[in-house]
Each structure stands twice: as C-alpha cells, then as structure tokens.
Amino acid sequence: xxxxxxxxxxxxxxxxxxxxxxxxxxxxxxxxxxxxxxxxxxxxxxxxxxxxxxxxxxxxxxxxxxxxxxxxxxxxxxxxxxxxxxxxxxxxxxxxxxxxxxxxxxxxxxxxxxxxxxxxxxxxxxxxxxxxxxxxxxxxxxxxxxxxxxxxxxxxxxxxxxxxxxxxxxxxxxxxxxxxxxxxxxxxxxxxxxxxxxxxxxxxxxxxxxxxxxxxxxxxxxxxxxxxxxxxxxxxxxxxxxxxxxxxxxxxxxxxxxxxxxxxxxxxxxxxxxxxxxxxxxxxxxxxxxxxxxxxxxxxxxxxxxxxxxxxxxxxxxxxxxxxxxxxxxxxxxxxxxxxxxxxxxxxxxxxxxxxxxxxxxxxxxxxxxxxxxxxxxxxxxxxxxxxxxxxxxxxxxxxxxxxxxxxxxx
Amino acid sequence: xxxxxxxxxxxxxxxxxxxxxxxxxxxxxxxxxxxxxxxxxxxxxxxxxxxxxxxxxxxxxxxxxxxxxxxxxxxxxxxxxxxxxxxxxxxxxxxxxxxxxxxxxxxxxxxxxxxxxxxxxxxxxxxxxxxxxxxxxxxx
Numbered sequence: 001x002x003x004x005x006x007x008x009x010x011x012x013x014x015x016x017x018x019x020x021x022x023x024x025x026x027x028x029x030x031x032x033x034x035x036x037x038x039x040x041x042x043x044x045x046x047x048x049x050x051x052x053x054x055x056x057x058x059x060x061x062x063x064x065x066x067x068x069x070x071x072x073x074x075x076x077x078x079x080x081x082x083x084x085x086x087x088x089x090x091x092x093x094x095x096x097x098x099x100x101x102x103x104x105x106x107x108x109x110x111x112x113x114x115x116x117x118x119x120x121x122x123x124x125x126x127x128x129x130x131x132x133x134x135x136x137x138x139x140x141x142x143x144x145x146x147x148x149x150x151x152x153x154x155x156x157x158x159x160x161x162x163x164x165x166x167x168x169x170x171x172x173x174x175x176x177x178x179x180x181x182x183x184x185x186x187x188x189x190x191x192x193x194x195x196x197x198x199x200x201x202x203x204x205x206x207x208x209x210x211x212x213x214x215x216x217x218x219x220x221x222x223x224x225x226x227x228x229x230x231x232x233x234x235x236x237x238x239x240x241x242x243x244x245x246x247x248x249x250x251x252x253x254x255x256x257x258x259x260x261x262x263x264x265x266x267x268x269x270x271x272x273x274x275x276x277x278x279x280x281x282x283x284x285x286x287x288x289x290x291x292x293x294x295x296x297x298x299x300x301x302x303x304x305x306x307x308x309x310x311x312x313x314x315x316x317x318x319x320x321x322x323x324x325x326x327x328x329x330x331x332x333x334x335x336x337x338x339x340x341x342x343x344x345x346x347x348x349x350x351x352x353x354x355x356x357x358x359x360x361x362x363x364x365x366x367x368x369x370x371x372x373x374x375x376x377x378x379x380x381x382x383x384x385x386x387x388x389x390x391x392x393x394x395x396x397x398x399x400x401x402x403x404x405x406x407x408x409x410x411x
Numbered sequence: 412x413x414x415x416x417x418x419x420x421x422x423x424x425x426x427x428x429x430x431x432x433x434x435x436x437x438x439x440x441x442x443x444x445x446x447x448x449x450x451x452x453x454x455x456x457x458x459x460x461x462x463x464x465x466x467x468x469x470x471x472x473x474x475x476x477x478x479x480x481x482x483x484x485x486x487x488x489x490x491x492x493x494x495x496x497x498x499x500x501x502x503x504x505x506x507x508x509x510x511x512x513x514x515x516x517x518x519x520x521x522x523x524x525x526x527x528x529x530x531x532x533x534x535x536x537x538x539x540x541x542x543x544x545x546x547x548x549x550x551x
Contacts, residue, residue, distance in 0.1 A: 023430075054469070150482060348488065349489035350466045350487040350490065351488045354435065354489050355435070358432055365465055366465040381465065410439065
C-alpha cells in the first residue's frame with residue numbers, strides 16, 4: 001500500500017477522544033479493544049447531541065419542521081455511506097441494528113427466497129459467529145448445505161482450497177473481509193471472481209476491514225457487504241447492509257411493520273422499494289446520523305494515513321510481544337489488520353486480561369465469537385489487543401510492560 | 412465448611428484487604444492453591460460445565476442429609492479462586508437457606524470492583540447452586 005507523506009498526528013487525534021480524559025484504576029487508559037468497539041470522537045457525540053437537541057422528530061411521512069430535518073439528515077447519512085463505500089446508489093444502503101442483523105437479513109430474505117433445499121453456502125473457518133449461525137439456522141430450517149473452507153495457521157485462505165468446495169450447487173459464499181481474531185485480510189476480490197464464475201453471490205462481512213482500510217464495493221464486486229457502526233467510531237445500534245440494487249429489488253421483506261409498506265388492508269399488503277422495504281418500524285436514524293459524522297471524521301484525517309499509522313503500531317506491537325517469554329502471536333498473514341491475538345504459555349487468557357485491566361490496559365480475552373476457529377487453532381481462547389486511530393506507541397509499550405509484569409504474577 | 416462461618420470467613424478475609432490489586436492477588440493465590448488440590452477428571456463433564464465465553468467452570472453438587480455441598484474448578488486462576496470462595500461459602504446450607512441467598516450476599520465479597528464480569532460470574536454460580544438444590548431429590 002502507498003504510504004502517506006504526512007504521518008498521522010496522533011496527539012492531535014487523541015484530543016478528539018474524551019475517554020482519554022478518564023483514569024482507570026488510577027492510571028490513564030490504554031484502550032486496546034477497538035476491534036470489539038471503538039471509542040467515539042467528539043464530532044460523533046456532537047452530531048448525536050445536535051440531532052436530539054435541534055433536529056429530532058420521527059423520519060418519513062412527517063409534515064413538520066423537526067420530522068423534515070431528521071428525514072433529511074437520515075437520508076443524507078445514507079448517501080454519505082453510499083459514497084464512503086462507493087455504492088452505485090444510496091438505494092443500495094439498508095440500515096440495520098448491526099452487522100449481525102444485516103447478515104440475518106440476507107440469510108432470511110435472500111436465503112429463503114433464492115436458495116432451495118440442497119443448495120450450498122460456503123463460509124470459512126475463521127468467520128465470526130455472526131457469519132456462521134444465520135447460515136446454520138438456514139440449514140436447519142430450509143435444508144441448505146453448509147460447506148466450510150479451511151484456513152492455514154497464518155490465517156490465509158488458499159484460493160484453491162476454496163475453489164475445491166465450489167460447484168454448480170453453490171449459491172452463496174459468505175466470507176469475512178478481515179478475521180476478528182487473526183487480523184488476516186482475505187482476498188475478497190479473488191473470492192468474488194471465483195464465486196461469480198460458479199454463479200454464486202458473495203456476502204462480505206466487513207465489520208473489521210472497513211475500520212482499517214478503504215472499501216470500494218464496486219471494485220470488490222461484492223453482492224452484499226455488511227458492517228457495523230460502533231466499530232467504525234460511530235454509535236451503537238446501527239449497522240449497514242450494502243446490496244446490489246438488482247438483488248435487493250428481488251428480495252422479500254425481512255420484517256413487517258410501518259415504514260416499509262405502500263398499502264395495507266386486511267386483504268393485502270404492498271411493500272416499498274429497497275432500501276425502505278427492509279427498514280420496518282422507526283429506524284435508528286439518530287445513530288445513522290452519528291455514523292455519517294464518524295465517516296466524515298475519518299475521511300478528514302485520511303483513511304490511508306490512519307492505515308499507515310496503525311500498520312506501524314502493529315509492527316511495533318508484534319515485535320514487543322514476541323520479545324516476551326512464552327508469548328505466541330496468532331496469525332501472520334502478509335496483509336494483516338492491526339488486530340493482535342496472542343496466548344501465553346501456562347497462563348489462561350482471562351487471567352492475563354484481568355491483570356492487564358488492573359494496569360489500566362483494556363484488552364479482550366476469550367474465544368472472540370469464533371469458537372470454530374479456536375478449535376481449528378487448538379486453543380480454548382486468546383487475548384486480543386486491537387489498535388485504533390487514537391492508539392500511540394506509549395499504549396503499545398504499556399501493553400508490553402503490563403504483559404511482562406502479569407507473567408510474573410501468574411506463573 | 413459451608414456454614415455461615417465459612418461465608419463470613421471469606422467475607423472478613425477479603426474485607427481486610429483494602430486495595431483492589433492486593434485483593435486480586437489474593438484471589439489468584441487462592442485459585443492457585445485450589446488448583447493443586449484433587450478434582451476428579453470424571454467431574455469435568457459437559458453437564459457440570461457452567462457455560463461462559465471466557466473461562467470454563469465445572470460445578471459439582473452433592474446432597475449430604477439435608478445439606479447441599481458444592482465443589483468447583485476452573486481452568487483460569489481468577490475464576491478458580493472465585494469458585495473456591497463461592498463453593499465453600501454456600502456449601503452446607505439447606506435448600507431453603509440456599510434459595511434465600513441473593514446478590515446482596517455476593518456483593519459482601521466486594522469483588523465487583525475487580526470487574527463487573529466477575530460479579531456476574533459469581534451470580535451465575537449462585538444461580539447454578541440454587542438450581543441444583545431446587546431440582547435435587549427431596550430432602551429426607
């Protein structure tokens with residue numbers, strides 16, 4: 001990837017994040033859990049506050065000032081998100097509660113209308129549960145067959161292994177763009193091309209990838225691309241489903257209710273066109289406005305500049321942790337997002353995470369909603385440190401020092 | 412063990428430690444000591460497993476007369492220490508006594524400051540004790 005002439009001014013970025021004013025157990029916070037949920041910049045908090053204070057009213061069908069303002073801001077947010085991922089049209093952007101709901105929407109709507117019993121869906125071994133369980137439910141209720149593509153110890157999907165699973169029965173490939181455990185970035189463009197050659201559509205779980213790299217859904221040629229707002233420095237309660245216009249147009253509604261209908265009587269109901277067909281009930285419009293503010297914030301800094309900064313910290317963190325006795329880092333794909341999972345010989349990940357927390361260092365421990373991957377790696381769990389736009393070298397040094405001290409306490 | 416005394420002993424032992432870091436070290440040491448004590452492999456069954464994402468905890472239940480006795484073991488030191496406190500504190504009680512225990516009894520250990528998750532884990536253990544006691548054979 002190209003490096004950017006002016007590096008990120010992380011000290012200035014840190015001024016934008018009020019959580020850094022807090023103290024944790026008497027120490028400044030070292031937040032290395034961005035992959036679970038990112039902290040929020042003032043710009044996002046201000047946008048949400050502004051929406052509630054000055055432009056709040058229920059969206060669509062409103063005949064008053066506040067409803068108009070909210071509707072305009074909500075639909076502008078949809079447009080901003082379409083531009084951010086280079087969708088062809090804002091009509092290809094469906095707001096959901098989160099990425100999980102977006103995948104469930106595709107599984108329930110596309111899955112039940114376009115797939116038949118015996119049709120095959122392919123996932124990989126390193127999917128988050130959100131991209132496994134909806135397909136297992138579709139298998140159990142609808143009779144599809146689930147195939148699982150292997151990954152190697154580094155987190156690499158070898159395209160020939162995936163190709164071996166594809167056949168004329170394959171209807172859908174659901175793959176992560178970046179493993180939430182191994183940080184491995186997957187060759188989505190190659191996977192899409194291969195799947196399309198077999199007549200299958202592709203759903204990409206972009207929840208982790210979109211936080212760390214520019215995403216162009218048209219360049220990827222993904223049929224569906226999902227992500228969540230809260231990992232992308234936006235608020236909780238909003239996610240995005242991108243779907244190609246022709247696919248969304250052919251899909252039946254996911255849920256029924258207000259907002260998604262044209263006409264209703266006790267004899268019949270007609271539905272709106274996408275995206276509103278898939279947004280039953282009052283949508284998370286304030287959250288969508290907040291997410292759009294997050295995208296403006298990141299764009300102003302520069303996605304490439306952020307990626308360079310995070311890549312440099314990942315290299316530093318990898319070296320610092322590898323230098324500690326008994327630490328084993330998981331995943332070494334050539335293209336890796338700043339997600340660093342590791343184990344320590346003789347130490348349970350939970351114990352390590354609890355001791356790190358006392359040092360003010362926030363990491364995550366456990367299976368990271370990727371139980372099949374843990375089984376594949378032969379471990380019960382791992383500690384995960386994940387880097388964000390506000391992370392600096394001192395955070396990484398604090399992590400390494402705390403891990404060294406924790407080892408003395410726990411072994 | 413398991414009388415009000417065992418419970419009070421643990422509450423008092425934790426109460427005199429006024430520093431959260433020291434309290435955590437004490438839990439870790441207790442967990443380490445208990446890990447060296449026997450816990451039959453046959454007890455580590457799925458049925459005895461308290462399902463949680465971050466650490467495995469096995470809870471074993473026995474009825475001695477009208478008293479309920481629990482043994483616990485975890486693969487994580489912190490949780491093992493907590494399991495020791497919980498099983499020892501709530502063993503030796505009758506069903507009625509056990510069912511009367513609440514979150515307030517758990518809060519007296521003052522471990523919530525370590526992490527809310529730990530307190531939730533302790534409540535999950537207490538609920539398991541209560542469920543096991545409630546569904547066990549009627550007392551003689």
